[in-house]
Amino acid sequence: MGSKKELKILLEATKINKKFGNFVANKDIDIFIAKGEIHALLGENGAGKSTLVKILYGILKPETGTIKINNEKITISSPNVARKNGIGMVFQHFSLFPALTVAENILIALDQKIKFKDLVLRIKELSAEWELFIDPLKIVSELSVGEQQRVEIIRCLMQNPKLLIMDEPTSVLTPQEIENLFKILKRLASSGCSILYISHKLEEIIELADKVTILKSGKSIATIDAQNTTTKYLAETMVGKEITTLKKVQSKNLSKSIALELKNLNKSNSSDFGIALKNINLTVNYGEILGIAGIAGNGQTELMEILSGETVCDNEDQIFLDEIPIGLKNITERRQLGIETIPEERTLHASVPNLKINENTFLTYFPKYNVNKSFIGKFLNNPENSLNESEQIIKDNDVRCPEPNPMANQLSGGNLQKFILGRSLANNPKVAIFSQPTWGVDIGAATTIRQKLLNLSKMGKAVILISQDLEEIFQLSDKIAVLNNGNLSEILSANEISATNIGLLMGGNSKSKNDQEKRK
Amino acid sequence: MITFTPRDKVSNSWTLIGPILSIILTVIFGLLIFTFLGFDPAETLYQIFISPFSRIDRVSDIFVKACPLIIVGIGLMFCFRANVWNIGAEGQFIMGTLLAGSFALLFPNVETKLLLLCMFFVGFLGGALWAFIPAILKTKLNVNEILVSLMLVYVAMLFIDFIVRGPLRDPMSFGFPLSKPYSDGALINKISFPGIGYLGQLHYGILFIILLIPLAWVFNNKTLAGFQINVLGSAPKAARFAGFSRERITMSVLLLSGGLAGVAGVIEVSANIGQLQPEVSFGYGFTAIIVAFLGRLSPVGILFAGIIIATVKLGADNAQMTMGIPKVVTGLFEGILLFFLLTGETLQKYKIKWSWNK
Numbered sequence: 066m067g068s069k070k071e072l073k074i075l076l077e078a079t080k081i082n083k084k085f086g087n088f089v090a091n092k093d094i095d096i097f098i099a100k101g102e103i104h105a106l107l108g109e110n111g112a113g114k115s116t117l118v119k120i121l122y123g124i125l126k127p128e129t130g131t132i133k134i135n136n137e138k139i140t141i142s143s144p145n146v147a148r149k150n151g152i153g154m155v156f157q158h159f160s161l162f163p164a165l166t167v168a169e170n171i172l173i174a175l176d177q178k179i180k181f182k183d184l185v186l187r188i189k190e191l192s193a194e195w196e197l198f199i200d201p202l203k204i205v206s207e208l209s210v211g212e213q214q215r216v217e218i219i220r221c222l223m224q225n226p227k228l229l230i231m232d233e234p235t236s237v238l239t240p241q242e243i244e245n246l247f248k249i250l251k252r253l254a255s256s257g258c259s260i261l262y263i264s265h266k267l268e269e270i271i272e273l274a275d276k277v278t279i280l281k282s283g284k285s286i287a288t289i290d291a292q293n294t295t296t297k298y299l300a301e302t303m304v305g306k307e308i309t310t311l312k313k314v315q316s317k318n319l320s321k322s323i324a325l326e327l328k329n330l331n332k333s334n335s336s337d338f339g340i341a342l343k344n345i346n347l348t349v350n351y352g353e354i355l356g357i358a359g360i361a362g363n364g365q366t367e368l369m370e371i372l373s374g375e376t377v378c379d380n381e382d383q384i385f386l387d388e389i390p391i392g393l394k395n396i397t398e399r400r401q402l403g404i405e406t407i408p409e410e411r412t413l414h415a416s417v418p419n420l421k422i423n424e425n426t427f428l429t430y431f432p433k434y435n436v437n438k439s440f441i442g443k444f445l446n447n448p449e450n451s452l453n454e455s456e457q458i459i460k461d462n463d464v465r466c467p468e469p470n471p472m473a474n475q476l477s478g479g480n481l482q483k484f485i486l487g488r489s490l491a492n493n494p495k496v497a498i499f500s501q502p503t504w505g506v507d508i509g510a511a512t513t514i515r516q517k518l519l520n521l522s523k524m525g526k527a528v529i530l531i532s533q534d535l536e537e538i539f540q541l542s543d544k545i546a547v548l549n550n551g552n553l554s555e556i557l558s559a560n561e562i563s564a565t566n567i568g569l570l571m572g573g574n575s576k577s578k579n580d581q582e583k584r585k
Numbered sequence: 586m587i588t589f590t591p592r593d594k595v596s597n598s599w600t601l602i603g604p605i606l607s608i609i610l611t612v613i614f615g616l617l618i619f620t621f622l623g624f625d626p627a628e629t630l631y632q633i634f635i636s637p638f639s640r641i642d643r644v645s646d647i648f649v650k651a652c653p654l655i656i657v658g659i660g661l662m663f664c665f666r667a668n669v670w671n672i673g674a675e676g677q678f679i680m681g682t683l684l685a686g687s688f689a690l691l692f693p694n695v696e697t698k699l700l701l702l703c704m705f706f707v708g709f710l711g712g713a714l715w716a717f718i719p720a721i722l723k724t725k726l727n728v729n730e731i732l733v734s735l736m737l738v739y740v741a742m743l744f745i746d747f748i749v750r751g752p753l754r755d756p757m758s759f760g761f762p763l764s765k766p767y768s769d770g771a772l773i774n775k776i777s778f779p780g781i782g783y784l785g786q787l788h789y790g791i792l793f794i795i796l797l798i799p800l801a802w803v804f805n806n807k808t809l810a811g812f813q814i815n816v817l818g819s820a821p822k823a824a825r826f827a828g829f830s831r832e833r834i835t836m837s838v839l840l841l842s843g844g845l846a847g848v849a850g851v852i853e854v855s856a857n858i859g860q861l862q863p864e865v866s867f868g869y870g871f872t873a874i875i876v877a878f879l880g881r882l883s884p885v886g887i888l889f890a891g892i893i894i895a896t897v898k899l900g901a902d903n904a905q906m907t908m909g910i911p912k913v914v915t916g917l918f919e920g921i922l923l924f925f926l927l928t929g930e931t932l933q934k935y936k937i938k939w940s941w942n943k
Contacts, residue, residue: 143588143938375825397828414822420815428816428827431809446809 081130090116108280153221163206211242267296324527340364356542373406403495418474426455462487479510607925633900642785651895657873660845673734675870676741677712681847684711689771700770712847720839764861773856790852801884
């Protein structure tokens with residue numbers, strides 16, 4: 066710890082308190098960030114990380130607490146004030162307008178007045194200086210996620226920040242892009258800009274950060290030197306208990322019976338920003354997990370929609386379940402046939418935030434209560450019917466609720482995901498399809514969720530896992546395929562394919578399958 | 586720059602104080618404007634706020650005036666809850682009235698109220714048909730329903746004008762653009778209270794509201810369809826995930842609100858006018874939009890909102906008649922009232938932050 070003591074403290078936040086109703090989000094949090102330091106913020110979902118950074122960036126107001134920058138007390142009443150004090154932030158979910166150019170997007174967020182031509186020049190300068198290569202006149206919807214992140218970073222750099230806050234920046238990047246990002250962050254830090262880095266990936270923190278502050282239940286429980294610690298120690302401090310390691314079923318007798326099969330599936334894109342699916346062939350057997358890797362925006366959303374039945378196929382024999390064609394069946398019919406999908410977006414897609422948990426259960430359960438009912442009975446079918454089921458789901462899946470039957474938006478991300486998963490699995494599906502099941506979920510909940518996937522396959526269910534998280538794909542999958550620009554690669558057995566290979570396939574390089582390099 | 590941030594929770598006392606404060610502010614501004622324009626401010630406020638309540642028959646007139654507003658408002662509630670923006674209830678009101686009226690005129694000598702019952706159905710059909718045009722364009726071609734429904738209001742206005750000046754004009758009307766009067770079977774009677782007699786214009790059409798409001802409440806809270814509308818309105822993607830058909834819901838709420846607007850037209854004309862004329866609606870279809878939102882898209886709220894708006898409208902009429910205050914001035918006053926009511930409601934839910942940038 067001593068090595069950094071001579072560094073000047075840039076930002077000092079003490080005794081930060083914030084409550085939402087009865088829920089204490091931040092309690093007496095202290096954090097000190099030195100100049101030029103990469104400071105990681107670690108904690109489970111609902112530990113108060115987002116609340117704390119939102120306070121530092123002026124989005125939320127703390128009830129009590131002082132914030133000092135360069136030893137001067139300031140009140141950060143809005144993001145504007147934060148930016149004026151040299152604080153910039155890159156959000157987990159980008160706030161860019163897809164239909165505008167890079168330069169236009171940056172112009173919108175800029176506080177100072179600048180001529181458009183000068184702005185373009187300035188962006189070019191910055192992108193060359195920091196190797197954040199980007200064409201200022203490109204339309205954002207044409208950029209990859211990694212490039213969009215660069216736009217967000219440049220947007221912050223325009224203001225010459227003293228402190229850059231980054232919220233889970235690597236969750237959307239390929240391994241190569243992550244490496245690049247780390248180089249840039251390290252250069253930024255050595256030039257004197259402090260970085261507050263929020264992440265739940267422990268290896269990253271050890272690789273990148275100087276210091277780590279660990280939050281737990283709204284309190285800062287430790288600030289330690291990141292160089293002298295281990296992932297195991299970090300994880301245990303954060304979760305507060307021994308983490309259960311995944312029990313992968315080794316000698317699974319993979320059944321040969323095909324559960325779900327896609328044959329020559331084509332689907333044109335429905336909007337200008339969509340991706341067309343091109344001639345997709347895929348089989349998944351009972352008792353196996355098929356991982357589909359790929360960078361976001363390469364057709365995952367579209368594939369998910371066509372698998373779930375939210376969009377139906379153009380004809381019946383493009384999807385088969387137990388060798389019966391189901392291409393034209395809609396989502397409700399497929400659910401009844403035993404296909405459950407868990408979409409990537411927890412709120413607004415898998416659940417409605419301003420509805421209660423029983424109403425959210427009713428959302429996918431309502432056809433059950435329609436069985437053997439008259440027309441009037443079906444009409445009067447309402448969410449109260451699913452009160453018991455929703456209680457059961459909450460109990461069985463350890464969903465922690467602030468009150469009985471709360472609104473969905475009162476649950477933390479991890480708990481909501483547990484509820485959504487529980488809701489689907491209570492239907493005892495034959496095939497379960499997941500998209501990014503651990504996106505933005507803390508490590509404790511992520512482990513639980515991953516173990517659930519493994520258990521499902523052990524129970525003989527067919528599982529499809531669409532994920533950008535390569536670690537997750539390798540951890541869980543028996544077979545792996547890669548989605549790139551609407552094309553699905555050949556399906557390979559997980560121990561025949563290496564991370565490098567997948568990385569190449571993700572970038573659209575198909576010759577890599579000849580590469581025999583084994584994954585370590 | 587002005588930014589609105591949602592409040593963490595809405596305080597209970599403010600839900601009560603808010604509307605009262607809004608009315609006090611309206612009164613103050615009203616006083617200023619009327620004084621400035623040279624009208625006796627106390628007298629004007631008396632006419633607008635107090636005189637509608639000054640006699641029991643006037644109170645009953647409030648309900649008569651509120652009746653079409655509430656019925657149309659309830660219909661619009663279904664649309665707005667589903668995030669479907671039907672702005673053309675005025676047109677649907679007119680077309681429902683026109684179709685039901687034409688139907689009634691086919692039976693000039695019918696005494697039985699069965700004719701009235703049929704007119705309800707025909708009126709519903711007329712309004713629903715007019716709403717079907719934006720609905721089919723929205724669901725099949727994704728044409729904006731706001732534009733289509735609004736423009737069709739003017740088509741409907743001109744169409745009824747044409748009909749009562751042409752095909753359906755009463756030859757005995759001395760050249761006035763009026764149809765023949767409805768037969769008795771097509772009229773809604775005034776309610777005669779034993780020992781009191783008629784109370785103003787109070788008619789049996791009011792019963793429809795008493796029926797409609799609980800039904801609408803049950804529909805919203807206790808039925809699958811009401812749930813589907815709710816989900817579609819608050820999270821369209823979740824509605825798709827649940828397997829609710831966006832097209833079917835959009836179509837249903839538009840037809841339902843169009844139909845109810847048509848029924849409101851039937852009640853209004855059969856109770857108060859008794860024949861077709863170029864002007865059958867006095868902006869009810871548009872005012873009902875305000876009523877629906879002021880009532881926070883809930884049936885009981887719409888009941889109260891309808892009564893408030895009707896009171897002020899009647900009060901404004903009184904002020905025009907007794908004091909000769911021009912219509913634009915009372916219109917201005919109604920505007921001020923709405924402004925403060927809606928501002929008050931917004932401030933209950935949001936904090937406003939002002940910041941000045943150089």
